[in-house]
Amino acid sequence: xxxxxxxxxxxxxxxxxxxxxxxxxxxxxxxxxxxxxxxxxxxxxxxxxxxxxxxxxxxxxxxxxxxxxxxxxxxxxxxxxxxxxxxxxxxxxxxxxxxxxxxxxxxxxxxxxxxxxxxxxxxxxxxxxxxxxxxxxxxxxxxxxxxxxxxxxxxxxxxxxxxxxxxxxxxxxxxxxxxxxxxxxxxxxxxxxxxxxxxxxxxxxxxxxxxxxxxxxxxxxxxxxxxxxxxxxxxxxxxxxxxxxxxxxxxxxxxxxxxxxxxxxxxxxxxxxxxxxxxxxxxxxxxxxxxxxxxxxxxxxxxxxxxxxxxxxxxxxxxxxx
Amino acid sequence: xxxxxxxxxxxxxxxxxxxxxxxxxxxxxxxxxxxxxxxxxxxxxxxxxxxxxxxxxxxxxxxxxxxxxxxxxxxxxxxxxxxxxxxxxxxxxxxxxxxxxxxxxxxxxxxxxxxxxxxxxxxxxxxxxxxxxxxxxxxxxxxxxxxxxxxxxxxxxxxxxxxxxxxxxxxxxxxxxxxxxxxxxxxxxxxxxxxxxxxxxxxxxxxxxxxxxxxxxxxxxxxxxxxxxxxxxxxxxxxxxxxxxxxxxxxxxxxxxxxxxxxxxxxxxxxxxxxxxxxxxxxxxxxxx
Numbered sequence: 001x002x003x004x005x006x007x008x009x010x011x012x013x014x015x016x017x018x019x020x021x022x023x024x025x026x027x028x029x030x031x032x033x034x035x036x037x038x039x040x041x042x043x044x045x046x047x048x049x050x051x052x053x054x055x056x057x058x059x060x061x062x063x064x065x066x067x068x069x070x071x072x073x074x075x076x077x078x079x080x081x082x083x084x085x086x087x088x089x090x091x092x093x094x095x096x097x098x099x100x101x102x103x104x105x106x107x108x109x110x111x112x113x114x115x116x117x118x119x120x121x122x123x124x125x126x127x128x129x130x131x132x133x134x135x136x137x138x139x140x141x142x143x144x145x146x147x148x149x150x151x152x153x154x155x156x157x158x159x160x161x162x163x164x165x166x167x168x169x170x171x172x173x174x175x176x177x178x179x180x181x182x183x184x185x186x187x188x189x190x191x192x193x194x195x196x197x198x199x200x201x202x203x204x205x206x207x208x209x210x211x212x213x214x215x216x217x218x219x220x221x222x223x224x225x226x227x228x229x230x231x232x233x234x235x236x237x238x239x240x241x242x243x244x245x246x247x248x249x250x251x252x253x254x255x256x257x258x259x260x261x262x263x264x265x266x267x268x269x270x271x272x273x274x275x276x277x278x279x280x281x282x283x284x285x286x287x288x289x290x291x292x293x294x295x296x297x298x299x300x301x302x303x304x305x306x307x308x309x310x311x312x313x314x315x316x317x318x319x320x321x322x
Numbered sequence: 323x324x325x326x327x328x329x330x331x332x333x334x335x336x337x338x339x340x341x342x343x344x345x346x347x348x349x350x351x352x353x354x355x356x357x358x359x360x361x362x363x364x365x366x367x368x369x370x371x372x373x374x375x376x377x378x379x380x381x382x383x384x385x386x387x388x389x390x391x392x393x394x395x396x397x398x399x400x401x402x403x404x405x406x407x408x409x410x411x412x413x414x415x416x417x418x419x420x421x422x423x424x425x426x427x428x429x430x431x432x433x434x435x436x437x438x439x440x441x442x443x444x445x446x447x448x449x450x451x452x453x454x455x456x457x458x459x460x461x462x463x464x465x466x467x468x469x470x471x472x473x474x475x476x477x478x479x480x481x482x483x484x485x486x487x488x489x490x491x492x493x494x495x496x497x498x499x500x501x502x503x504x505x506x507x508x509x510x511x512x513x514x515x516x517x518x519x520x521x522x523x524x525x526x527x528x529x530x531x532x533x534x535x536x537x538x539x540x541x542x543x544x545x546x547x548x549x550x551x552x553x554x555x556x557x558x559x560x561x562x563x564x565x566x567x568x569x570x571x572x573x574x575x576x577x578x579x580x581x582x583x584x585x586x587x588x589x590x591x592x593x594x595x596x597x598x599x600x601x602x603x604x605x606x607x608x609x610x611x
Binding site for chain 1: 425
C-alpha cells in the first residue's frame with residue numbers, strides 16, 4: 001500500500017511538466033521555473049538542516065559554501081572550459097575542503113560564538129567575492145555560464161532542468177534520510193541533545209559536528225554549482241547574509257530536523273514571493289517578522305501542525321527538537 | 323611617520339566606536355546571557371535619529387545627539403519588553419534567531435524609509451582640521467575619543483557605585499541569588515537594554531559626522547563588536563573595550579598599509595587568531611561586568 005503510494009507520487013512528480021503543459025499552457029514556463037527553484041532551495045535547506053537541525057550547531061556559513069561551489073563551478077566552466085560533469089564535483093570538493101578547514105577553528109567556539117564566527121566567515125567570503133575582481137569578476141559578475149551536459153544530453157530546456165532539480169532533491173533527501181536515521185543519526189541527535197552525555201558515551205561531539213558541517217557544506221556547494229548552471233550568471237550578491245535568513249525561514253517554517261517539514265517549508269517559502277508580489281526589501285521585512293513569529297510562537301513549524309493533524313502523518317516517534 | 327600617526331588616530335576613532343557598541347553587547351550578555359544580533363541596527367537607528375534631529379529639525383549638535391540617545395534608550399526598553407522578554411526562557415537557538423530576525427527586519431525597514439543613499443551629517447567639528455606637528459585630523463575625532471573615554475569612566479563609576487549598576491553586576495554573577503535577595507531582575511534587565519541601546523546611539527551621534535549613515539551598516543558592526551567581546555573574554559566589559567581598540571587600530575593600519583578593500587575582514591581574522599591561541603580570550607577572565 002505504502003509502496004504503491006510512493007510510486008504514484010513519484011510518477012506524478014516526474015509527469016509535472018506534461019501536466020502543467022496540458023492544464024496551464026500559457027504559464028508553463030513560469031510555473032516550471034518556480035518549481036525548479038523549489039527543488040534547488042529544498043535541497044539547499046536539507047543540507048542546512050543537517051547542521052542546524054541534527055547536530056544543533058547554528059551555522060551562518062551556508063551562503064559561503066553555496067557561493068564557493070557556485071564560483072568554483074562557474075569559473076571552471078567559463079574560464080577553463082571544464083564540462084559540467086567535472087565542474088560540479090569540483091564545486092562540491094571546493095566547498096567540502098573549505099568547510100573542513102573552517103570547521104576546525106570554528107568548532108572551538110560554542111553556541112553564539114559559533115554562530116557569529118560562521119557569520120564572519122560568510123561575510124569575509126562575500127567581501128572576497130566582491131573585491132577579488134581579477135579572479136571572480138567582482139560586481140561585474142561571472143556571465144555566460146554554459147548549460148549542463150549530462151551523458152551526452154544538453155540540459156537546456158525548462159522540463160529538463162526540472163527533472164535535474166527533482167533528481168537532485170531526491171538524491172539529497174535520500175542522503176539526508178540515510179545520515180539522520182540509523183546509528184549515525186542517533187549519534188547526531190545525542191550530540192545535539194546533550195553534548196556532555198554524548199561525550200561520556202564515547203560519542204565524540206566534534207567528530208559528528210564536523211561530519212555534518214562538511215557534508216552540509218559539500219551539498220550546498222553542489223547545489224550552488226547546479227544553480228549557476230541553471231541561472232547562467234553569478235554575482236557576489238548571491239552570497240549575502242539574507243540567504244542564511246531565507247534558509248532559516250524555510251527550515252523553521254517547515255519544521256527543524258524533519259525531512260518532510262524542511263521540503264514543505266522550502267516549497268512554501270518559494271511560493272511565498274509569488275503570493276507577496278512586492279519589492280525585495282519589503283519581502284525581507286516580512287521574512288524577518290515571519291521568522292520572529294515562528295521561532296517565538298510555533299517552533300515546530302508546519303511539521304508540528306501536520307503531526308498534530310495526524311491524518312497526513314505516519315505515526316512515528318518524535319525526532320524533532322531545537 | 324605622520325602618516326602612521328594619522329592611521330593610529332583613525333584607529334582610535336574606530337576603536338571608540340567599536341568599544342561603545344561592544345560595551346552594550348557585553349552588558350546585555352552579562353545581565354541576561356543573551357547575544358543581541360540586532361545591536362548594530364541600534365547603532366544604525368541611532369544614526370538616523372541623530373540625522374533627523376540635527377539635519378532635518380536643525381537642533382544644535384549636542385541637543386540632537388542627546389535626543390538620539392534618549393530616543394534609542396526608549397527603543398531599547400520597548401525591544402526588551404516586546405521581543406527579549408518573550409524569549410529569555412527559551413534556548414539560545416531561539417534567542418539568536420529571534421534577534422537575527424529583528425536585525426534583518428530593521429535593516430530592510432530602514433532601506434524602505436530612508437533609502438540606500440547614505441545620509442551625510444557634517445558638523446563644524448568634522449570640517450575643522452586640527453594640526454599637531456604635521457599630524458592632521460578633524461576636531462571631531464578628538465571629540466569622539468574624549469567623549470568615549472568620559473562615557474567609559476562614567477560607566478565604570480556607574481557599575482561600581484550606583485544601585486542599578488551594582489544590581490547589574492550582581493545579576494551577571496548570579497541571577498537566582500539576586501531574585502532571592504529582592505533585586506527586581508526584570509527591571510534590571512529592562513534598564514540594561516535601555517543603557518545599551520543608548521550607548522549605541524551615543525556612538526552613532528559621535529561618529530556619524532565622520533562616517534555617514536546607511537541602512538546596512540549594522541551587520542558588520544555587530545560582527546566586529548562581537549569579535550571584541552569574544553577577544554576580550556566573554557561578558558568582561560573592560561576586556562571588550564580594550565579588544566575593541568585593538569581591532570579598530572588593526573583595521574585602520576590594515577586599511578592604510580595592506581588593503582582598503584579587505585579591512586573589514588581584519589576583525590574576523592583577529593578574532594580567529596586569538597581564539598586559536600587563547601580560546602578564553604586575551605584577558606582570560608570569564609563572565610562578570
